[in-house]
Amino acid sequence: MDSAVLQARHQRTHLPEHAELAALAQTRTDLDNQVRDARVAVEDLTAEQLKADADVELVKARRIRDQERIDQGLITNPKDLERMQHELVSLERRIAVLEDEELDVMERLEQAQGLLDSLLAQLAAVDERGRALVAVRDEQLARLDAALAESERERVLLVGDLPDELIALYDRLREAKDGVGAAELRARQCAGCRLTLDNHELAQIKARPSDEVIRCEECQRILVRTSESGL
Secondary structure, three states: OHHHHHHHHHHHHOOHHHHHHHHHHHHHHHHHHHHHHHHHHHHHHHHHHHHHHHHHHHHHHHHHHHHHHHHOOOOOOHHHHHHHHHHHHHHHHHHHHHHHHHHHHHHHHHHHHHHHHHHHHHHHHHHHHHHHHHHHHHHHHHHHHHHHHHHHHHHHHHHOOOOHHHHHHHHHHHHHOOOOOEEEEEOOEEOOOOOEOOHHHHHHHHHOOOOOOEEOOOOOOEEEEOOOOOO
16 A cells, blocks of 8 residues: 555656646746747837838928929029929938838838747747646646545555554654555565565565564565465
């Protein structure tokens, strides 16, 4: 029973889901940091695009205003008219430059938004995997907890008919021997320390009463004799 309890406790603390959940937590932290940086980049580029749009519209509005003044014949002085015509040419060049800058910002914003969307999708996948692992882990823990509880109930029933001195010895040994106070003598070998007994030792054990407590010479655990002991 001790070995079953130890195995269940070991499994409880060494479930593969624990390691994967820890790895997922680190992955999520890394993704969170990347998402934060990507959001900042998108926000900065969005502001930059708004400014580029405004700059283009401002220059276009000035070009329209000057062209309307010329078309309406409001500029009568030849020198002023020539100056304004040159200014219109400059405004056209300025608009072309600003529109190129605007396009560049739009492309960089599209790339930044694409990266952010990809990171958010990865984050959602990590969260979905995490939820699935938690469900599996909790199911495994419930199963192991039930097994441990059943082992404890069986132990209570078993120790009810045993002498107090034997129970006290067993509990001391279990505490000192990594939770295993008794071990089967199986095929001439102690299941606790794996010591193989020689023929002389086996003969001595065989000659002793079946209700006498036998201890392993090597690990001092209580040896439990069974039909498979090799006696």
